[in-house]
Amino acid sequence: EADIYQTPRYLVIGTGKKITLECSQTMGHDKMYWYQQDPGMELHLIHYSYGVNSTEKGDLSSESTVSRIRTEHFPLTLESARPSHTSQYLCASSEYPLSSLTGNTIYFGEGSWLTVV
């Protein structure tokens, strides 16, 4: 089991505010991810990182940004929150590559529920 910690777990914020969702992992995983999931819906990859100073956009376009200054830390920032950003944001990490001989998989944090009013 991977240890991934997300804060805050729940956040209600007004439109136009800047927010940062924190994510830390203690497994030393090089690769980290952010997925966005609306209630009852599928997971969409919005950002990922191969390691320090690496950030890439995922399959779903997002107005959020990420940074990776330390291996264990992968925060997500919204400069100006809007109601359309209301969703659950899941941070995850893994060893890389996934389909190695040993078979690595992605481990998820408990998620951050964001509501923008």
Place this chain on the structure above:
Amino acid sequence: QQPVQSPQAVILREGEDAVINCSSSKALYSVHWYRQKHGEAPVFLMILLKGGEQKGHEKISASFNEKKQQSSLYLTASQLSYSGTYFCGTEMGSQGNLIFGKGTKLSVKP
């Protein structure tokens, strides 16, 4: 590129079996299965690698047909705790990311 899961939902009685399918239009490097309960994070169940190796849960099995680009998850003698939404994640391409299907909602009734 998103894998297609079927069925979308299934209702079982305790002790019954279920099969959840996941198919892709592209070649797969690996298939990963997760279960997510309401309000919780997805939990890893099983990974299937090219070449047939499996790693995962002792009470759940799965198959991976590389030629057909399909995987199936087999839940036998279902328990109430099996309820949740099951997602398959497929690894395609050089980025090595998982793209998830829309999920299969499984409800196990007493």
